[in-house]
Amino acid sequence: MSTHETGRLVLVGAPLGNVADASVRLKTVLHSVNVIAAEDTRRLKRLLSDLEIDTDADIVSYFEGNEQTKTGQLVARLEGGDDIAVITDGGMPSVSDPGYRLVTAAIDVGVPLTAVPGPSAPTTALAVSGLPSDRFIFEGFLPRKSGEASRRLAEVAHQSRTTVFFESPRRIEATLAQLCESFGSQRQAALCREMTKTYEEVRRGTLASLLDGARDDPPRGEITLVVAGWDGPDGSEATPERLAAEVEALEETGLPRKEAMRQVARQYGLKRRDVYEALLSR
Structure with missing residues (x-):
């Protein structure tokens, strides 16, 4: 005793x-x-x-x-x-x-x-990812419902810190597709699977390349996904469709439209009128 x-x-x-x-x-x-x-x-x-x-x-x-x-x-x-x-x-x-x-x-x-x-899988994957590890966010598993997952991703898409996720082999392709949509397909990332085990593997590249790889050669085992932080406004990613989608995602969380527009404009270094015009063009 x-x-x-x-x-x-x-x-x-x-x-x-x-x-x-x-x-x-x-x-x-x-x-x-x-x-x-x-x-x-x-x-x-x-x-x-x-x-x-x-x-x-x-x-x-x-x-x-x-x-x-x-x-x-x-x-x-x-x-x-x-x-x-x-x-x-x-x-x-x-x-x-x-x-x-x-x-x-x-x-x-x-x-x-x-x-x-x-x-610890998050810190182990972060250490071998080759991505900045001085500041990071751990998000764990995304919600299973697509809408909830999209809202969660919208909250962290423009964080400058590296983000770490857990994912299952069954859902990894869909999650990478959502990340391409929310974070931008050219964001750098590392897909780490079976850490410290016999078939340990780290795939590094853009989210788009990791998505292609997951389609061609589906990863198996336990997966930890490490995604680079946002490095500032990028006009090539601030398409009207993307701006409007992010405003709508924030509105679904209960945020008033004006505040949602203000946050999205600030994230991309734009004026609120630019975001408003993106909404009108939808």
């Missing part, structure tokens, strides 16, 4: 694919805790076997589908004195993975928590 008055919650950064990336502290924690909450219990057991970790911990399933119902049970065990480790299939818990609900619930009841730092 834990020696704490309450138990302690430990977020464990799991290897993305190469088990040799596991730290000594990861092994110690998984050996010593009372409970391991795993996104995929089968993958966890394989990891434990590969790392030759002997544990008497209770292994419980904790993933997106049951996170809401299981959180209360895990908090009760923490309050009862059990130490709990949360581990996902790869990377840090709560970063587009299960864990955030449990973290906030543990904080609410005063349970101490810490993390075992480990691999």
